[in-house]
């Protein structure tokens with residue numbers, strides 16, 4: 283033999299029939315087993331792996347038609363062939379509908395039985411090929427989608443960084459905000475699945491500034507109220523930039539809400555407390571911290587201690603007080619990672 287042969291289960295309540303066909307198939311090199319009832323058949327497929335099941339419709343009080351879907355539910359790789367009485371086409375059609383690959387009319391010759399097995403084998407091979415093609419296709423699409431969104435992401439973060447340069451003269455603000463946000467994520471035990479979203483959303487949080495004229499973004503000196511309104515439109519603009527890209531949907535809450543205040547006095551919606559998405563509350567704090575410690579063209583950055591005092595002073599007003607507390611506590615654990623804008627840590 284050597285060659286792989288399908289394992290066949292014969293389900294028929296007539297012992298003679300099972301034995302005759304089992305020995306005929308054994309002569310052809312097939313491994314066969316018999317089951318006299320539906321429950322025995324279900325037990326057999328639970329014990330060992332079969333490829334093809336021949337099922338008689340009348341199995342004492344059970345019906346082969348019902349057995350097919352029950353067996354398929356337990357082992358989706360099984361193929362079925364229904365034994366039908368001569369002339370009972372309705373039963374044959376119903377069996378095919380319920381998942382049988384073929385039917386064979388009793389009484390049948392060995393040649394007919396072998397032909398049916400061949401047919402089922404070819405069908406199984408085709409199904410297998412189709413499944414593997416579908417698999418490859420699905421994986422390729424997933425991979426390309428992932429590649430595309432990585433490209434999008436890097437283009438967008440480059441843009442965001444370029445805008446920062448015009449805005450505050452500080453390259454790297456978004457990257458540092460992402461870094462601080464990840465420290466907070468570690469300290470509050472943010473689920474792993476949300477950390478990538480947080481990091482990338484933090485990178486993109488100010489992307490909406492792309493949509494605001496340089497004259498206003500880079501303006502030195504006091505802003506008019508119209509100019510201030512324009513600047514305050516950047517969360518909404520960022521939201522609109524990212525919204526069309528399906529993979530970026532998960533960044534929208536941070537982009538849209540990173541200027542909300544815990545007491546409801548922020549913008550654009552005046553959301554308060556837990557109504558502000560958690561990731562946005564984290565980025566708000568990381569953003570404020572970096573703004574306080576970073577050097578600007580017109581002033582040098584404040585100290586780490588001063589920034590923490592400031593965050594604490596505005597806890598419950600601008601910031602989520604629990605996150606501020608964590609940030610302050612995390613300070614002792616992560617101290618060496620803070621205050622990254624100085625020469626000690628170039629991001």
Ligand SMILES: [Fe+2]
Pocket residue numbers: 487488516540541
């Ligand atoms: Fe912002």
